[in-house]
Amino acid sequence: MRKYAQIVDGKVWGIFEYEKLPEFAPDIIMVDITDLDQEIFPDMLYDAKTNTFVEPPKPTLEELKQEKLEIINSLYQDKMNKLKSQYPQDEIKTWDTQRNEWQEWIKDTENAKTPFVDKLAEARGISRETLLNKIGEKVLLIAKLTGKRQALEDKINSAKTEEELNSIKITFEE
Numbered sequence: 001m002r003k004y005a006q007i008v009d010g011k012v013w014g015i016f017e018y019e020k021l022p023e024f025a026p027d028i029i030m031v032d033i034t035d036l037d038q039e040i041f042p043d044m045l046y047d048a049k050t051n052t053f054v055e056p057p058k059p060t061l062e063e064l065k066q067e068k069l070e071i072i073n074s075l076y077q078d079k080m081n082k083l084k085s086q087y088p089q090d091e092i093k094t095w096d097t098q099r100n101e102w103q104e105w106i107k108d109t110e111n112a113k114t115p116f117v118d119k120l121a122e123a124r125g126i127s128r129e130t131l132l133n134k135i136g137e138k139v140l141l142i143a144k145l146t147g148k149r150q151a152l153e154d155k156i157n158s159a160k161t162e163e164e165l166n167s168i169k170i171t172f173e174e
Helices: 061-084 095-105 115-124 128-158 163-168
Strands: 002-008 010-018 029-032 045-049 050-055
Touching: 010 045, 061 163, 095 115, 095 128, 115 128, 115 163
Parallel strands: none
Antiparallel strands: 002 010, 002 029, 045 050
């Protein structure tokens, strides 16, 4: 059994074993690595002129930070999309108005003008206070998710070493 590395764009794409190397399309490059003294693994760089393999350059701390930031942004967006998927787009467009009226109500529960929320509550057959409390729960949920994302971003940006960066636990769960 012989061992081969498939090369794609100057990188090892995969390691395969064959009794006899099958015929491949001309653009598929297979390099016999059976008798090499070094371990070959995916993502290693291959130099066809010298028939040598080298480990890819280690990413910089800034590149690693960028990767982590992309992960937290993606997870945050997934959470927000899941929340928003429960509502039609036109209702989501009213969230700013609902939030603004909730903020006014928080400042002055007796005298706040909340015409939009008043109509919503009336149409739903619930009290204005009940609806404003429900709106407040959603506003605070979104604030909590956003705050967690921002806290993770701050930790990532302030990491001084790869070890410190790797110790950051990325989660949006309780």
